[in-house]
Amino acid sequence: MPLYLCNTAKGAISDAAKPKIAADITRIHCDVTGAPAKFVHAFFVEEAAAPPIDGNTAVLFGSIRAGRTDAQKARIISEMRQSIHTHAGIELDEIAMLTTDVPAAWAFEGGDIMPEPGEEAAWLARHEAAPAAE
């Protein structure tokens, strides 16, 4: 968490563009929120049932930990849409994006309940002292 799931029309984003957009998504999320990169998942699918494309060429749906401000979310949306436009050549008005807040306490990653925003450093220190087994 976060999970950014990008659903597109068939062939709208090339395999060459995906790692560039994923790198931007990761960088943007980390820059805006201060979260560590290891938390950031960026997945691409085509013509999937969800998130619904609803007439767009691409829709990016971000499930992020609750606690981000409206200004942070607006910046995430603006910069990630721009990245898709830049690397995939899709017109901005054909790229939809929305985010949903997920309470950190509802999510489990790396063998532990996820930290609240801003508490990542202590979580990572604890996690790295006792790596997740299994």
Add this chain to the structure above:
Amino acid sequence: MIACNCIVQAGQISAETEASLRTFVNDFAERHFGTPAEISWMAIPEKSGFTAARPSTSSIISMRANMPVSQADRETLLRELCSVWARETGRSLDEIVGVLSDPMPN
């Protein structure tokens, strides 16, 4: 029914393991919530999944409970869900994300 979205990386989970995981998730839902799971299984195509901007090996299992869950119970349930998923797939817990949401508000 308990809605459960399972996102995996294509080619990293065999058909046999997928069947085993589906059985486990269904059993998990019945044991803890008294009703089967309605599983939506999504395989992210090769070269299309990234974690920390690198090719991903992560699975994400997201389930919505049919009753409010205490935080202590949620942690216990997520630990079971993710541990079994890790064991069945041969992945580490670092590669498994579990989410257990409360019911949607009316």
